[in-house]
Amino acid sequence: MNEVKKLKVPVKSIAGAVVTAIALFGSVYTVNEGHIGIVKRFSEAKEQVNPGLHFKMPFIDSVEEIEVRTRKNEEKMASSTKEQMPVTVIVSVNWTVDKSAALDLFRQYGGLSQFESRILDPRFRSATKDVIPKYDAEQLIQDRASAIQAIEVNFIEEMKDFPVSVDNIQIENIQLPSKYLTSIETKQTEKNLAAAEKHKLARQNLEAQRAVNTAKAQADGIELVAIAEAKAIKLKGLAEAEAITAKAKALGDNPLIVKLTEAQNWDGKLPATMLGGQNMPILDMRNK
Template structure:
């Protein structure tokens, strides 16, 4: 029985075409449902800005379910959660030293200003960081750094940080952004200035060590003087207590101790005849 190859190929091709049409229709239907959906869900940490034919509404929409007119209205989601940013730049100190500063900030979009930020900056906080925060941070760092000498930037770091943070906070608030935390990650100076600072610190440490050594020597000398004075006072007191009667008493005590130790034997004499007891002859 002969096989009809052309008929089976055409049926397979027809099936594939129908399947492709179904997939395309399904995708278009899903897109239309999403586009024409009147329901919008705003999640926690977001705020909504509703636009009608591109014009933003003045109301800021809180998290929850909201309705819109399909095709005519769109809901734009604005992230109001905490954001982190870092930046660095070069500036000059009051004594004209080159300073490379690196900073880190935490900030968020003021929910009440979501519409103004959307209208003036854009729908993304990343756009706000590029357009507002980085230039404002660089300007604040340069303005404050110029008030302090390079050495003061190190010794008065907290004051410098607060001054930069205050100035940056004012600039960000004008654009609907809130500065939560500001930190100076690092101050970097020229190599020659860093070496000069290290030499100064070492000299101060050597000075402190010399002062401590001098204090220790003075204390030891005072201790020796006090010890010698105490010994001299003791000897003087002993001399005052020595009297002829005391010397006679000590002599008697020594003789008594010698008698108590004597065993009654006379010492042997190997040469000469000089007894210590003489006997006179009778007449």
């Protein structure tokens, strides 16, 4: 009996230590980065906590995480184009939960999965199906960005009363019947050829205009040179005429200038003959 009593004390101590350890471990928890912790007491959401180490009441409180990083939802749906062509589109949306409203979202919808299935996904499908029939097949292929913008406007309006933000929307894939795709490709090829021909014609016109401009510039240059030369000749003639006039005036005003000019131009030789007056013969002035 004594031995049995002695064994009972250690068993109780071990049990107490185990319970204490469980309580201690049960009172400590962590919330992962990119998530918000929702603390529930007897299954009722009480508060939200940020990522990191936290304490709670063991056996009473429990914690559930809500991701607040950007999430991506993808939908594949059948629709029809403006010309009633059957089309299947795959669209995706990136969205984020408002961190400050994580507790309210959990209280109303019970978590992200329920929020997506009940609220986000149906509205995203509706926003997409409302836009696709407004575009013909060629527009969807060639101007996908316009359709994306229209879907985004619709979806943001649908989600304005919920604690989430819409980051961006993409049309991942557009599936059309093969015969329509061939028709669109042929049409696009023709457009590309027409655009190339138009570009070629524009380039030829530009080169022709450049040649005309060059020829005109050369002609203008020749004309300017001719005008300059004519003006130079005219100015030279005017200068020479003015010089002659001035010289004639000077000679008229002073006859002695004529004598001076003759003296300056004399070569120092006397004339060889001299004409006589009346019946005087011509005299030979040379030495014999």
